[in-house]
Amino acid sequence: MxxxxxxxxxxxxxxxxxxxxxxxxxxxxxxxxxxxxxxxxxxxxxxxxxxxxxxxxxxxxxxxxxxxxxxxxxxxxxxxxxxxxxxxxxxxxxxxxxxxxxxxxxxxxxxxxxxxxxxxxxxxxxxxxxxxxxxxxxxxxxxxxxxxxxxxxxxxxxxxxxxxxxxxxxxxxxxxxxxxxxxxxxxxxxxxxxxxxxxxxxxxxxxxxxxxxxxxxxxxxxxxxxxxxxxxxxxxxxxxxxxxxIKQDEPLIVSDEEYLAWLDKQPSDSVLFVALGSGGTLSAEQLAEMAWGLELSKQRFIWVVRKPSDATAATYFNVGSDVNDPKTYLPEGFLDRTQGVGVVIRSWAKQAAVLRHPSTGGFLSHCGWNSSLESIYHGVPMIAWPLYSEQRMNAALLTEEIGVAVKPVLEHGKKVIEREEIKRVVRLLMESEEGKVIRHRVKKLKESGVRAxxxxxxxxxxxxxxxxxxxxxxxxx
Known part of the structure; x- marks a missing residue:
């Protein structure tokens, strides 16, 4: 041989x-x-x-x-x-x-x-x-x-x-x-x-x-x-x-089976997946606003969280290796109030497995090109949340030219995107007529990518x- x-x-x-x-x-x-x-x-x-x-x-x-x-x-x-x-x-x-x-x-x-x-x-x-x-x-x-x-x-x-x-x-x-x-x-x-x-x-x-x-x-x-x-x-x-x-297969471990089993029980296209790539991190202030925005949106979600950091790519070289406890940095009571509606995962999740799941209906993403392709290939529309490298350019392409994403607005003079804006854009993608148009567009591109x-x-x-x-x-x- x-x-x-x-x-x-x-x-x-x-x-x-x-x-x-x-x-x-x-x-x-x-x-x-x-x-x-x-x-x-x-x-x-x-x-x-x-x-x-x-x-x-x-x-x-x-x-x-x-x-x-x-x-x-x-x-x-x-x-x-x-x-x-x-x-x-x-x-x-x-x-x-x-x-x-x-x-x-x-x-x-x-x-x-x-x-x-x-x-x-x-x-x-x-x-x-x-x-x-x-x-x-x-x-x-x-x-x-x-x-x-x-x-x-x-x-x-x-x-x-x-x-x-x-x-x-x-x-x-x-x-x-x-x-x-x-x-x-x-x-x-x-x-x-x-x-x-x-x-x-x-x-x-x-x-x-x-x-x-x-x-x-x-x-x-x-x-x-x-x-x-x-x-x-x-x-x-x-x-x-x-x-x-894109990554087609990933070996699953016990902790993966837990959130995938939760996904199995949710309606089709109803869950927002929130993950900021292999290195992405948020500041403490932005992390808190993200938590409040997700909670206020009243949408189902799976959120991959990492310890807050002022560096936007703090885990780039050690993804999956950092140890953290979400209770120490998420808003007090958040995990209790969102129990059953949302799932919080520490550090790293099997992204391809979540995106291909029929219950996943949206992806709040850092717009790294690999993640963007995975989302399109699995027919999942995006909320563009660029952090570093060329991700702002990717976000503009995905929202304005390809038409598979929406982008929250950072108010002039503000350092963070606030909870009300996060609530608005999450609901827009998951519930509105505009969201349906974007979803239809990405499903067509999914078929095209498979054919290619x-x-x-x-x-x-x-x-x-x-x-x-x-x-x-x-x-x-």
Missing amino acids: ASETMKLPHVAVTASPGLGHVIPLLEFSKRLVIEHGVHVSFLVMNTNEQPSAAQAQLLQSPNLPPGLQVVDLPPVDVSAVASVRFTRLCTIAEESLKSLRSVLMEIGKPQALIIDLFASQAFDIFSELSIPIYSFFTTSVAFFTFALYLPTLDREVEGEFIDLPEPIGIPGCSSVRPEDLLDHVRNRKNDDYKWFSFHMRRLPLAAGIFLNSWEDLEPVSLKAIREHRFYLQIPTPPIYPIGPL LGKGGSSYESFACVVEKWKEDEATK
Whole structure:
């Protein structure tokens, strides 16, 4: 069996640290193995710190298919690494990639290497090895067009982008309001901007770029990349929309069965799922307003809570590992008053299992791209609650262009979204006619996403196009 596996095309895949990067690239790898007969070495970046419980469970799952080999890269010592989330992520990736050449030679030279967007030093490492490198872009196509435009923006704009008086025009696409810009470009003098700009400038070096989206979800941005003179002149590498790649299966434990059993007893489309991604956290004041807003809405809910923190991504590197007691930070009496109407889960829940459940009718989400795709794929409309990174840009896309989300309003001069506004937007999504329109729209996109991934669908064929090239290259060896 082993010898048969090694005859298949062999590619290596590596993701930057963090579940938001690991999950889509692991799903990408599974599809390569299961549907297209490719042998995949999935290379995991590690540090000398304990890995997050959620990531360890994901990568050690007994459900990983034969032909998908998880390979740990030597751990990076992070004792001297910056604590700022994005700079820390990029530094860990850079240090991890230094061992990549020797690891790949050990497991067998692959026909191709697939990296995510913050591992672009691989282009330097493999420039003389004749291994084509593909980039997997972990967020939206709309954001990809912004990334391609950033070097031009950097060259033409003086001062800070955030201070521009008008929205930023992206060639062939919707404009981006300065206040929606991702964190990494809001201060051009700091390390985050230098890292982000460095990696985005190198996107054209890729042999091709995989996009976690599909034709019907973002037709305007895809058309722009294929036809607009700006992107053709860069030149932009071949693009392969292969989404929606989302987490399809998760092993359940006893605590998961408890909230899923509660969901079984609720009416169809009646429960709001509140979860802010693998790293998202709220301040103490905002957490209290969220609790009151949910209670006042009188809607059923499942809420994944974490200890309050003024850092919006406090659990990014240790998701599922933090220990907390909701009684110590939720409003007094909240758990008693909402008993039977709501369920509170500490730290981490099996998101895919909740979203696919027929009782789940809404998702208050941080708008990370993986979570957004999961919600659409399972036909669940969203309340957009962006926190960090590119999530404000995703929220604008989901609400204004795709039309599958609503967004609460932060009053001018206020630091938190208040309970009455939370109550209003929850009821709007779950009860109103406007909510029904959004629900209908997302259900249509769900059907479209399923078709795209199925045999003969646009994403399946986009996948197959690249795999066929790898197989032909293997045959000519």
